[in-house]
Amino acid sequence: MVTRSEHIASDILFEWLLRRGDTALILGHRVSEWCGHAPVLEEDIALANIALDLIGQSRLWLGYAGEVEDKGRGENELAYLRDAWHFRNVLLAEQPNGDFGNTLMRQFLIDAWQDALLEALKSSADERIAEIAVKAGKEVAYHLDRSSDLVIRLGDGTPESHRRMQDALDTLWPYVGEMFVADAVDEAMAEAGLAPDPQTLKPGWEETVAAVFKQATLTQPQSDFAHKGGLTGRHSEHLGHLLSEMQFLQRAYPGATW
Numbered sequence: 001m002v003t004r005s006e007h008i009a010s011d012i013l014f015e016w017l018l019r020r021g022d023t024a025l026i027l028g029h030r031v032s033e034w035c036g037h038a039p040v041l042e043e044d045i046a047l048a049n050i051a052l053d054l055i056g057q058s059r060l061w062l063g064y065a066g067e068v069e070d071k072g073r074g075e076n077e078l079a080y081l082r083d084a085w086h087f088r089n090v091l092l093a094e095q096p097n098g099d100f101g102n103t104l105m106r107q108f109l110i111d112a113w114q115d116a117l118l119e120a121l122k123s124s125a126d127e128r129i130a131e132i133a134v135k136a137g138k139e140v141a142y143h144l145d146r147s148s149d150l151v152i153r154l155g156d157g158t159p160e161s162h163r164r165m166q167d168a169l170d171t172l173w174p175y176v177g178e179m180f181v182a183d184a185v186d187e188a189m190a191e192a193g194l195a196p197d198p199q200t201l202k203p204g205w206e207e208t209v210a211a212v213f214k215q216a217t218l219t220q221p222q223s224d225f226a227h228k229g230g231l232t233g234r235h236s237e238h239l240g241h242l243l244s245e246m247q248f249l250q251r252a253y254p255g256a257t258w
Contacts, residue, residue, distance in 0.1 A: 008192045013126075014068045015088065015185050016195065018078070019231055021061030022089035024136075025079055026239070027110060028054030029246050030097060039100055046146070050107070053139040060132045080250035084239045091230040092175035094239045101154060101164035106172055108147035112208045113179045114140045116201045125193035148212045155216025166218055177226020180205075 032051035038044035062075040073081075092110060097103045118140055121133035154161040180202040182190075189195040213220050229235065249256065 008188055008194060010068050010070070012185055012188045013194070014065055016189050017061050017065035017068060018088040019090075019185075021058045021065055021075075021078070022087045023093050023110075024054045024061060025058035026087070026089040026242065027093040027107075028052075028058060029242060030093065030095075031103070031107070033097055034103065043100075047103075050143055050146075053143070057132075057136045057139065060136070064128055064132070076250075080247045084235050084243055085233045087230075087235065087239060087243075088233065089230055089235075089239075090175070090178050091227050091236055092172065092178070094230070094236060094242060095172065095175065096238055098168065098171075099164060101161065102168040102171065104147060104150050104154065105165060105168035107143065108151045108212070109172060109176055109209065110179075111140060111144035111147045112205050112212075113176075113201065115144045116204045116208075117196070117198075120196040120201065124195060129194060144208075148208075151212055151218075152216045155213070155218045162217065165216065169213075169218055170221055173221040173223065174225050175227050177224065178228045178230060181226065181228060181231075183231070 028051045031047050031054065034047045035044065035051070038047055058079070059075045062078045066074040066078055090110075092106060095106060097106075115137070118133045118137035122130055122137065124130045124133065151165060155165040156162070180198045182198050186195070186198055190197040210220060227236075
């Protein structure tokens with residue numbers, strides 16, 4: 001493998017890294033909102049640890065993005081000093097937690113995608129991307145194993161838990177398509193051998209989710225409609241509310257340090 005400067009323009013790589021870092025950051029913040037509110041203590045601790053994993057992954061991606069941009073912004077500035085239209089996370093990550101079933105379904109859908117993506121990124125021609133993928137991949141593999149098990153247990157559980165899991169799946173399904181839509185950034189990254197074309201990840205993802213839904217006795221929606229825009233800065237109203245909380249301290253006390 002060789003350095004990224006030999007492969008692609010820095011602005012393309014920067015944009016792609018934001019997509020990775022922002023998705024992990026926003027999902028991590030969403031999951032962290034369960035801290036102290038989960039239905040049982042074990043889940044409270046587990047969700048807090050998953051949130052920490054995701055925010056740690058975000059630090060790696062955003063730290064690299066800051067180096068590529070080379071404008072003096074690091075992980076903290078990129079996380080706390082950008083407005084909603086500058087974020088590049090998938091829309092699914094910013095959707096509200098809802099009930100516990102909704103949170104688990106959102107996590108599972110993203111885990112299955114992230115697992116496939118990180119596995120492919122381990123072969124990236126960019127050494128830094130490959131290194132991050134190896135580290136993050138171990139965490140996401142555990143996240144996927146856990147979320148798969150819980151979706152199955154609740155989907156094939158009581159009539160009430162089944163209903164809630166099916167409702168969550170039906171509600172969130174229109175957001176999954178965005179994860180597999182390729183644009184000029186993705187095409188450039190794929191052509192340079194730095195990342196896979198998102199569309200190539202879909203068959204493996206579909207196989208994973210279909211197997212879990214079968215065991216969970218859940219009916220997979222057949223609609224191909226997909227909400228899009230998050231990867232280019234067009235977000236739902238939910239992101240603005242999330243950022244107002246996440247960024248409050250830095251906005252209220254600029255440059256504050258411990």
